[in-house]
Amino acid sequence: MKNFLFLLAFITITTITYAQNNVDKNEGSWFTFSNKVIISNKIYSTVVFQQRRINFLKNTQALLIAPSVNYKISKNIAFGLGYMRFTTFPSGSNNLIIKNENRIFQDLLLTSATTNIKFTNRFRFEQRKIEKVDNTEIVGYKKVNRLRYRFEISKPLFQINNQNFITGKLSNEIRIRLKQGLTSPDFDQNNFAFLLGISISKHAKIWLGYGNYFYKKGENSYLQNHLLQLKFTQTLDFRK
16 A cells, blocks of 8 residues: 555656656557466566557557566565567658667566455666667667666456456556666656456456656656557466
């Protein structure tokens, strides 16, 4: 409950703090496929594919793929190591400019649950190598680090039949840029989402909902995207 109240307070403070700054607004959509493979009681892997579009459905803004391997230290604590390839189209997919980014990341996941509510805290540290674009050319790259913290709460909301529920999921993630090594922290972005999910098979679930992407573009300029989010999640258990 304390984490949930902190989340609501943070969203409110963020909105008030940046409401009077120069904010460009747009509408977009994110389509995500997430696959989890349980290898043993201690080890599991994940792969995430995502397409991000702007102007709602008109243009592709970014594509990403992120595989990872995770180790469960205990029932409620897991550590992960992963890689992400992130491709962006700064002017939309109709433009020839393509910028690539390679990331190595480390995750620390803390989970807890009550009878029907699940809480997840994810701390992620990223080492990023980002290409620089000058007009229509790649002119080198920069290396930067970033810290991310995501809080997520999920709860069954409505029962459809004896074995199936519509589940609600609320999440918020803040990302902090580290300009010089681990120093000079600066706000990077905040991602909020509320999704409704339903099982379509024993191993798969589909989620649909609203997202809000708030990103710092410059010293006093920001971008805010209202998002349609559609997710497909799948879990395969090879222990059996």
